[in-house]
Amino acid sequence: MSSTRSVTITDNATGKSVECPVLEGEYGAPVIDIRTLYRELGMFTFDVGYGSTASCRSAITYLDGEEGILLHRGYPIEQLAEHSSFVEVCYLLVHGELPDAAQLADWEHALKMHGMTHEHLSRFYSGYRYDAHPMSVLTGVVGAVASYYHANTDIASEEDRMLTARRVIGKMPGLVAKIYRYASGLPFVYPDNGRSYVENFMYMMYSWPTEPYVANPVAVRALELLMILHADHEQNASTSTVRLAGSAESSPFACVAAGIATLWGKSHGGANEAVVQMLEEIGDVKNIRQFVDRAKDKDDPFRLMGFGHRVYKNYDPRAKIIRKACHDLLEEMHLNQPLFEIAMELERIALEDEYFIERKLYPNVDFYSGLIYQALNIPTAMFTCMFALARSAGWIAQWTELMRDPEFRIGRPRQLYVGAAQRDYVPLAER
Numbered sequence: 001m002s003s004t005r006s007v008t009i010t011d012n013a014t015g016k017s018v019e020c021p022v023l024e025g026e027y028g029a030p031v032i033d034i035r036t037l038y039r040e041l042g043m044f045t046f047d048v049g050y051g052s053t054a055s056c057r058s059a060i061t062y063l064d065g066e067e068g069i070l071l072h073r074g075y076p077i078e079q080l081a082e083h084s085s086f087v088e089v090c091y092l093l094v095h096g097e098l099p100d101a102a103q104l105a106d107w108e109h110a111l112k113m114h115g116m117t118h119e120h121l122s123r124f125y126s127g128y129r130y131d132a133h134p135m136s137v138l139t140g141v142v143g144a145v146a147s148y149y150h151a152n153t154d155i156a157s158e159e160d161r162m163l164t165a166r167r168v169i170g171k172m173p174g175l176v177a178k179i180y181r182y183a184s185g186l187p188f189v190y191p192d193n194g195r196s197y198v199e200n201f202m203y204m205m206y207s208w209p210t211e212p213y214v215a216n217p218v219a220v221r222a223l224e225l226l227m228i229l230h231a232d233h234e235q236n237a238s239t240s241t242v243r244l245a246g247s248a249e250s251s252p253f254a255c256v257a258a259g260i261a262t263l264w265g266k267s268h269g270g271a272n273e274a275v276v277q278m279l280e281e282i283g284d285v286k287n288i289r290q291f292v293d294r295a296k297d298k299d300d301p302f303r304l305m306g307f308g309h310r311v312y313k314n315y316d317p318r319a320k321i322i323r324k325a326c327h328d329l330l331e332e333m334h335l336n337q338p339l340f341e342i343a344m345e346l347e348r349i350a351l352e353d354e355y356f357i358e359r360k361l362y363p364n365v366d367f368y369s370g371l372i373y374q375a376l377n378i379p380t381a382m383f384t385c386m387f388a389l390a391r392s393a394g395w396i397a398q399w400t401e402l403m404r405d406p407e408f409r410i411g412r413p414r415q416l417y418v419g420a421a422q423r424d425y426v427p428l429a430e431r
């Protein structure tokens with residue numbers, strides 16, 4: 001994992017140099033270890049948006065944005081999407097290996113045993129306005145879960161960390177479903193441990209108090225697929241937030257809440273909601289060119305939502321899988337989805353356009369995910385909660401890895417100060 005390669009950084013003004021070791025991972029660009037830079041040269045590095053900075057060592061997820069590759073613990077996302085279940089992927093992310101049959105059964109059972117939340121937590125929801133944004137509620141309720149687990153959340157204990165992982169993954173479906181039930185004026189539903197993880201979530205979302213609930217297996221599989229594809233994605237903004245909060249030794253539930261707050265933004269998890277709003281605004285295939293022109297106009301802040309990615313400069317591998325799943329789902333459920341038609345045509349036009357080709361702007365995972373959620377009757381405002389439900393597996397796996405890291409220390413980026421030079425306070429009367 002390390003090499004004898006090094007990079008010498010010389011300050012031309014003083015002639016002083018520092019030799020920085022180059023570290024090699026299993027895959028990906030080697031990294032320059034600049035930890036001695038400040039001590040030796042009295043300088044920091046400048047990297048707005050951390051586009052060139054590796055913030056940690058991680059063995060969970062690898063992605064190659066140029067080649068469009070995504071691996072979880074070494075397994076290609078295409079294989080996991082085809083053969084695995086969300087629960088199994090969670091096990092893989094948290095434990096590092098695929099489970100055998102007994103381990104998988106134990107894991108599934110353990111997640112079910114943690115599916116309930118304290119009854120008082122249900123009352124927390126009623127503090128929100130009926131039309132509160134679901135991500136605002138989710139940020140709050142996940143943070144509130146911390147208040148029930150002061151005990152048994154010793155972040156230095158591996159046993160407690162695994163218990164926390166089971167709690168987070170086990171409780172998220174119920175926490176998310178309650179947001180929908182509260183907004184819809186429906187009673188909360190307790191989990192039914194006779195159902196699978198994903199089906200149970202749908203049951204808690206959609207079952208009617210007076211009717212038996214039978215889930216549509218096509219819908220369950222589509223949701224399972226989306227959750228697998230969203231389970232983890234390396235050191236993105238929300239995951240880095242979870243790690244930064246975790247580095248301060250905060251409650252892991254609060255760290256996940258911080259991740260949810262970051263995911264909410266439309267440049268990140270909020271994109272799936274923004275895509276559907278944009279497709280609705282386009283309204284008709286004949287209006288697409290006008291929107292593409294707006295996206296290219298530097299004087300117009302409009303961007304094509306669901307296009308572009310900080311890391312993928314090739315087709316997002318998850319978008320490929322989702323595009324097909326979206327097509328299959330709409331066909332199998334006999335749904336006429338005009339937005340899907342607009343999306344496919346928009347994709348075709350954009351991918352042939354010089355502006356998008358030059359900038360390597362391809363559809364990302366969220367270009368199609370919103371259409372699947374819509375076909376599953378999930379309200380648009382809930383889309384990012386669905387993302388958070390799946391991503392909490394990755395967040396807690398990344399948090400666990402951070403807690404085990406022998407190089408663990410509080411995260412503390414530096415800055416280039418460009419403000420006023422020191423000056424004296426002027427009394428109010430003299431200003």
Ligand code: ACO
Pocket residue numbers: 266267268269271295296302303304305306307308309310311359361364365366
């Ligand atoms: N529409 C039009 N132009 C775009 C788009 C877009 N969606 N995305 C990037 N560009 C242009 C930029 O204007 C810029 O052009 P320039 O070189 O002429 O100035 C160039 O492409 C590079 O863009 P950056 O902003 O530097 O790319 P960055 O890596 O910082 O941003 C981001 C990535 C935030 C995802 C951006 O592509 C975007 O805003 N996309 C739309 C929102 C979206 O879909 N977000 C979801 C991301 S995936 C996820 O979180 C799951």
